[in-house]
Amino acid sequence: xxxxxxxxxxxxxxxxxxxxxxxxxxxxxxxxxxxxxxxxxxxxxxxxxxxxxxxxxxxxxxxxxxxxxxxxxxxxxxxxxxxxxxxxxxxxxxxxxxxxxxxxxxxxxxxxxxxxxxxxxxxxxxxxxxxxxxxxxxxxxxxxxxxxxxxxxxxxxxxxxxxxxxxxxxxxxxxxxxxx
Numbered sequence: 607x608x609x610x611x612x613x614x615x616x617x618x619x620x621x622x623x624x625x626x627x628x629x630x631x632x633x634x635x636x637x638x639x640x641x642x643x644x645x646x647x648x649x650x651x652x653x654x655x656x657x658x659x660x661x662x663x664x665x666x667x668x669x670x671x672x673x674x675x676x677x678x679x680x681x682x683x684x685x686x687x688x689x690x691x692x693x694x695x696x697x698x699x700x701x702x703x704x705x706x707x708x709x710x711x712x713x714x715x716x717x718x719x720x721x722x723x724x725x726x727x728x729x730x731x732x733x734x735x736x737x738x739x740x741x742x743x744x745x746x747x748x749x750x751x752x753x754x755x756x757x758x759x760x761x762x763x764x765x766x767x768x769x770x771x772x773x774x775x776x777x778x779x780x781x782x783x784x785x786x
Contacts, residue, residue: 608639608643609643610641610658611658612653612699612700613658613659614700615700615751615766617659617700619656619659620656620749621747622656622661623746623747624655624661624662624664624747625661625663626663626681627664627681627719630719635721637660638666638678638721640658641653641654641666641678642666642676645666645667645699648699650668650699651733652666652667652668652740653666656745656747657700663745664678664679665682665742667734667741679718679726679738679741680718680721681719682738682742683716684715685715685717686711686713686714687714687715688712688713690711691709691712692712692732692735692736693710694710695707696710696740696750698740700744700749701749704762704766706751706754706761706762707754707758708736708758709753710740711739712731712735713730713735714728714730714734714735714738714739715728716728716729716730751763
């Protein structure tokens, strides 16, 4: 079991778009195992490879801790079947202890691959849709604080500035999400 340290939001790796996975090999499966074990250890709903310093398009998720299901997606492509939205609390293991209402799409269809290169599709709504969008954003160098309006972002930055891990000499950059 290899629990990896989670990169915090001011780490540059979190702002870089991840590269597509080309080799579906034992190394990829080890990465997925490390991501899964780290996510479970930290009690997260999802974890993307950049969050442990690996710039590849891979994430694991566990959106409903009561259900016991674990999954992963490699090289995801996300689409939305409708315009319905949800607005609810969201947090991030890379921004520990901070939660903020964030607007997301209610329904999602995500296509990608499993650890062996087999095509998979995930169709979900509610918390599952939120989780898939959040983790896919990580693969694009986007954090959930990039998705909130100015008022919410201000509250979030105030909460972050009071966190014990925050470095005031190295404030974060906020960028605009490339997604609708």
